[in-house]
Amino acid sequence: MISWTAIYVLWLREMKRFLRARSRLIGSLAMPVFFMAFLGLGLNRMYLPGMGQNVGYLSFIVPGIIGMSLLFSSTISGLSVLWDREFGFLKEIMVAPVSRLSIVLGRVAGGVSVVMLQAIIILIISFLFGFKIPEPASLFLALVFMILISIAFIGLGLVFASLLKDMQGFSLIMNFVIFPLFFLSGALYPIGNLPEFIRFLAYLDPLTYGVDGLRWSLLKISNFPWLLDLFFIILSALAMVGLGAYLFEKTETA
Amino acid sequence: MMEAIRVEKLTKVFDEVVAVNQISFDVAQGELFGLLGPNGAGKTTTINILATLLKPTSGRAWVAGHDVLTERNEVRRSIGIVFQEPALDIKLTGRENLEFHAMMYGYSRAERQARIREVLRLVDLDDKADLLVEKYSGGMKRRLEIARGLIHQPRVLFLDEPTLGLDAQTRRHIWDYIKRLNEEKKVTIILTTHYMEEADYLCERVAIMDQGVFVALNKPNKLKDLIGGDVISLEIENKGERLTEKLKSLAWVKSLTYSDGFLSLTTEMGEKKIPEIINLARQEGAAVKSVYLHKPSLEDVFLHFTGRSIRDDVASERKGPPHSHQRPWRRR
Numbered sequence: 001m002i003s004w005t006a007i008y009v010l011w012l013r014e015m016k017r018f019l020r021a022r023s024r025l026i027g028s029l030a031m032p033v034f035f036m037a038f039l040g041l042g043l044n045r046m047y048l049p050g051m052g053q054n055v056g057y058l059s060f061i062v063p064g065i066i067g068m069s070l071l072f073s074s075t076i077s078g079l080s081v082l083w084d085r086e087f088g089f090l091k092e093i094m095v096a097p098v099s100r101l102s103i104v105l106g107r108v109a110g111g112v113s114v115v116m117l118q119a120i121i122i123l124i125i126s127f128l129f130g131f132k133i134p135e136p137a138s139l140f141l142a143l144v145f146m147i148l149i150s151i152a153f154i155g156l157g158l159v160f161a162s163l164l165k166d167m168q169g170f171s172l173i174m175n176f177v178i179f180p181l182f183f184l185s186g187a188l189y190p191i192g193n194l195p196e197f198i199r200f201l202a203y204l205d206p207l208t209y210g211v212d213g214l215r216w217s218l219l220k221i222s223n224f225p226w227l228l229d230l231f232f233i234i235l236s237a238l239a240m241v242g243l244g245a246y247l248f249e250k251t252e253t254a
Numbered sequence: 255m256m257e258a259i260r261v262e263k264l265t266k267v268f269d270e271v272v273a274v275n276q277i278s279f280d281v282a283q284g285e286l287f288g289l290l291g292p293n294g295a296g297k298t299t300t301i302n303i304l305a306t307l308l309k310p311t312s313g314r315a316w317v318a319g320h321d322v323l324t325e326r327n328e329v330r331r332s333i334g335i336v337f338q339e340p341a342l343d344i345k346l347t348g349r350e351n352l353e354f355h356a357m358m359y360g361y362s363r364a365e366r367q368a369r370i371r372e373v374l375r376l377v378d379l380d381d382k383a384d385l386l387v388e389k390y391s392g393g394m395k396r397r398l399e400i401a402r403g404l405i406h407q408p409r410v411l412f413l414d415e416p417t418l419g420l421d422a423q424t425r426r427h428i429w430d431y432i433k434r435l436n437e438e439k440k441v442t443i444i445l446t447t448h449y450m451e452e453a454d455y456l457c458e459r460v461a462i463m464d465q466g467v468f469v470a471l472n473k474p475n476k477l478k479d480l481i482g483g484d485v486i487s488l489e490i491e492n493k494g495e496r497l498t499e500k501l502k503s504l505a506w507v508k509s510l511t512y513s514d515g516f517l518s519l520t521t522e523m524g525e526k527k528i529p530e531i532i533n534l535a536r537q538e539g540a541a542v543k544s545v546y547l548h549k550p551s552l553e554d555v556f557l558h559f560t561g562r563s564i565r566d567d568v569a570s571e572r573k574g575p576p577h578s579h580q581r582p583w584r585r586r
Binding site for chain 1: 308345
């Protein structure tokens with residue numbers, strides 16, 4: 001049973017908090033922009049096998065950088081349940097007479113909105129760096145991929161939030177889960193260049209399909225057929241949000 | 255009439271630590287019921303189970319007629335709760351926190367505005383409602399939380415240590431709100447506290463909780479009577495034996511000891527009996543040098559039942575009679 005009001009209220013809260021914390025937006029834009037400016041421009045003349053012809057390194061990594069921004073911001077957004085737990089507000093949410101699923105969906109809705117806003121700003125900034133989209137119509141498909149990536153990793157954040165209980169494990173998650181997911185995803189290089197064993201790990205990384213799908217939408221370059229990317233990223237999103245909701249329902253809050 | 259709360263053999267075990275052990279009790283509708291005990295007694299755990307935030311390990315409980323395990327949404331709809339630790343979003347304003355709550359409980363915009371106006375007035379926060387909560391003082395936060403707990407007009411309100419860490423004046427205010435709420439709105443209130451005065455002043459019945467069990471449950475006065483009533487101690491210069499004999503014949507003297515000029519008796523309403531004793535002493539020619547009245551507090555009750563003091567629940571190994579918090583009254 002889903003309460004649309006509850007989803008709306010939780011979304012509204014996220015929006016208000018976001019709009020009041022401008023520094024959070026600036027902070028979230030810094031790293032992606034630095035990657036484009038320092039890594040992208042610095043290595044722009046580099047060519048890696050599998051990168052596609054006539055694509056500079058900067059253009060190649062723009063979809064990857066957007067994927068990175070989505071990965072980090074989404075996971076942190078899911079993990080922010082831990083902050084609510086720390087500050088006590090989670091209890092207020094948990095005693096409300098609404099289904100736990102509505103609470104999870106409200107969080108996802110709020111998270112997706114914030115994260116998408118950041119990602120779209122990064123895409124616009126990339127145009128300033130000279131990034132070009134061969135087929136503007138496929139921008140729509142890119143947005144679909146972006147939303148799905150964001151949902152999947154908010155779900156992952158929620159899973160970890162339920163498992164962790166407090167902020168202690170935060171840097172552990174960052175270093176041992178998020179960074180590996182990012183580096184394995186092919187955001188910065190074509191995964192065909194990886195040794196077989198590591199490439200296998202890359203195939204298990206949902207972000208691999210997200211970035212590949214984004215790269216197809218934005219540059220018409222891809223490793224896999226885009227429908228396969230779409231399939232896997234939808235599957236990941238459903239699985240992670242489902243698992244997150246299940247664990248959230250099960251955990252005790254007090 | 256159905257009870258507001260019914261608890262049967264409720265038990266909660268955390269990693270082999272028994273936090274709540276087979277407690278049973280009922281709370282009538284409209285009652286102001288207190289759970290008194292030291293930190294770690296299991297009060298908050300009990301409240302959290304009743305508020306559906308924790309699942310009991312065994313036993314059952316009903317709130318407003320709904321089972322806390324199988325009818326969680328109905329229970330949530332019937333209750334309001336003010337947690338021990340603040341549960342506000344400090345990045346939102348006071349009004350936004352209330353809005354959030356009212357929307358979660360399904361109130362329309364017009365209803366919301368009316369309800370929020372009413373509860374803000376109740377806790378005197380009308381003029382501070384549009385400040386961010388991070389700017390609020392501790393007392394304001396507490397009042398905002400009480401206001402929030404009342405927005406959806408709950409039939410049962412849980413207050414977990416409602417005045418913890420507040421100054422004496424704010425505490426008074428909050429006590430008054432609580433009393434008024436209970437009397438005017440007929441809200442059933444269950445509060446936990448480790449302040450004796452709070453339980454004594456507010457609660458119609460008090461359950462004294464220690465190490466997960468109820469050691470006593472009754473009206474505060476009855477609890478105090480259980481340990482024998484007021485103690486009047488007198489220091490007498492001469493004719494002490496004659497006074498003792500006279501006093502022993504009086505019906506209101508429950509017990510009496512006398513030795514070497516020190517007389518001690520137990521009775522009820524000790525302060526009203528003192529003039530009578532003085533008069534009697536004068537008639538018998540005995541000179542009273544000092545009078546000392548000790549009225550038992552819930553502290554004494556706690557000590558009586560657990561052998562420990564509630565205030566320093568770890569370090570206390572105090573033996574012997576409880577010392578009084580009242581200063582002796584001396585005849586001039």
